[in-house]
Amino acid sequence: MNTETTVADRRKRTRSIALACAAAIMLVPANVLPILHTQTPGQARTDTIFSGIVGLYKSGLWAIGAIVFTASVLIPALKLLGLAWLQWATRCGAPVRNPRGLTQLYSALRFIGRWSMLDVFFVAFLSGAVRFGLFANVEPRPGIFAFAAAVVLTVLATAAFDPRTLWPKISRDAGTTAIP
Amino acid sequence: MNPPPTPRISRRPNLPLVWVVPLAALAVGGWMVWREFHHRGPEITIEFAEGAGVEPDKTTLRYKGVAVGTVTAVDLKPDMSGVSVRLRLDKTAAPLAREDSHFWIVHPEIGFSGVRRLETLLTGARIHVRPGSGAPATHFRGLEDIPPPENVSAGRAFMLRSDRLGSLSPGAPVFYREVKSARSRPAGSRTMLRPC
Numbered sequence: 001m002n003t004e005t006t007v008a009d010r011r012k013r014t015r016s017i018a019l020a021c022a023a024a025i026m027l028v029p030a031n032v033l034p035i036l037h038t039q040t041p042g043q044a045r046t047d048t049i050f051s052g053i054v055g056l057y058k059s060g061l062w063a064i065g066a067i068v069f070t071a072s073v074l075i076p077a078l079k080l081l082g083l084a085w086l087q088w089a090t091r092c093g094a095p096v097r098n099p100r101g102l103t104q105l106y107s108a109l110r111f112i113g114r115w116s117m118l119d120v121f122f123v124a125f126l127s128g129a130v131r132f133g134l135f136a137n138v139e140p141r142p143g144i145f146a147f148a149a150a151v152v153l154t155v156l157a158t159a160a161f162d163p164r165t166l167w168p169k170i171s172r173d174a175g176t177t178a179i180p
Numbered sequence: 181m182n183p184p185p186t187p188r189i190s191r192r193p194n195l196p197l198v199w200v201v202p203l204a205a206l207a208v209g210g211w212m213v214w215r216e217f218h219h220r221g222p223e224i225t226i227e228f229a230e231g232a233g234v235e236p237d238k239t240t241l242r243y244k245g246v247a248v249g250t251v252t253a254v255d256l257k258p259d260m261s262g263v264s265v266r267l268r269l270d271k272t273a274a275p276l277a278r279e280d281s282h283f284w285i286v287h288p289e290i291g292f293s294g295v296r297r298l299e300t301l302l303t304g305a306r307i308h309v310r311p312g313s314g315a316p317a318t319h320f321r322g323l324e325d326i327p328p329p330e331n332v333s334a335g336r337a338f339m340l341r342s343d344r345l346g347s348l349s350p351g352a353p354v355f356y357r358e359v360k361s362a363r364s365r366p367a368g369s370r371t372m373l374r375p376c
Contacts, residue, residue: 011196018198022205029209033216041304044238142212153205 009165013087016160020083023153027076030150033143036123040136048143049073049119071118072147079116079154082109083161090165099166106163113158116151120144221269223252226283226307228322231263233287233305241267241283241307248273251307265322267307279314283307284323 030049037046047055049072056065082105089102096102123144130138231254233239241249249269257264269277286306310327353360 014196015198018196018202022202025202025205025209029212032213043235046237142216146209146212149205149208153201 009162012160012162013090013165016083016157017087019153019157019160020080020087023076023150023157024080026146026150026153027080028146030143030147033146034141035119035143035147036126037139037141038126038130038137039139041134046141049147068119068122071116075112075116076150076154079109079113079158082106083154083157086161086166096166096168099168102166103163106158106161106166109158113151113155116154117148120148120151219271221249221271221274222277222316222318223266223268224277224318224320226265226267226320226322227257227262228265228285229262229324231265232285234263234265234285234307235304238304239307241269241273241309242286243273243276243309243311248276248309265307274316276309276311277316277318277320278312279317280312281317281320282310282312282323282327283320284326286326 032048034046034048034051036052038044045051045055049068053065053069053073056062056068086102086106086109089096123140126138127140130136228234234251234254236251236253239251240247241251249267251265252268253266255264255266256262284307286308307322308326
């Protein structure tokens with residue numbers, strides 16, 4: 001099996017890894033900093049992603065809480081883990097095992113990538129729609145920008161990964177050229 | 181036919197430009213987190229006899245009409261004699277927490293002398309502060325009543341004695357020739373109107 005890589009391949013790998021690292025870094029302020037501030041006559045609260053999910057669950061809206069948890073916590077984590085797995089499987093000097101399954105993983109990652117923006121649109125819509133002065137008010141907080149940046153970076157990292165590196169390479173010795 | 185030109189081999193290791201992105205992410209993310217925690221001011225504790233209307237994350241501390249802090253927790257004192265309100269000040273408002281600073285809870289007032297502080301009906305009770313001038317402190321005993329205004333810039337303050345109360349209450353207006361010319365104010369304790 002020809003496991004040589006070209007400079008262009010290595011560039012692509014580096015790009016994907018660097019973007020994934022940036023996404024992982026941005027997920028820290030996204031989860032630590034608050035994303036939303038809601039104010040009603042009953043109460044005012046400033047929420048991070050986690051405290052917002054807990055708040056939704058406590059208010060009885062556990063279905064919405066589950067959706068937010070899936071979109072904002074589960075999917076970004078799974079994307080980064082899936083990318084790490086793909087990068088590990090295509091590391092230099094190792095034959096790729098189960099290329100079909102890994103390619104399916106890659107297309108799954110590409111598909112679910114955009115759904116993490118659900119939370120960002122949720123906050124944006126609420127901030128724009130709920131502006132009733134003292135009665136009800138919703139404002140975004142800095143954490144949501146970090147989260148949006150993290151989602152965009154995961155999408156870019158997934159797009160930068162070349163799935164052709166997953167394909168089995170036919171050895172030069174077998175008489176045919178390597179598939180580029 | 182000319183031989184193809186020899187390729188130029190560069191031995192310089194060049195770091196791909198893309199690593200700027202995670203470095204920028206580190207810088208921006210770190211700055212965001214730092215800024216958030218840098219703007220947090222000190223946390224102070226105020227003891228009140230009653231904490232009616234004071235709620236965590238909702239009740240704000242107001243000074244000169246501006247919110248300068250938020251209540252983080254309201255707990256009963258261990259000996260059940262009152263409540264202990266923990267409050268986090270904004271960083272810019274840290275100088276308000278001095279040794280002889282006074283804190284009091286403000287509720288809506290509806291009485292004969294007029295209706296005041298109605299916005300607290302919608303926003304809930306608020307805590308007001310009059311900063312002192314001592315050393316910075318973190319533990320305070322809150323006032324039970326609104327203190328009298330500190331400086332009467334115009335006019336003079338008088339102490340009146342009478343045989344009967346005449347249904348007066350703190351805040352009752354004083355009229356001269358049917359024109360409201362003054363307003364009685366609580367003098368800092370409930371014993372302002374004393375039978376003599």
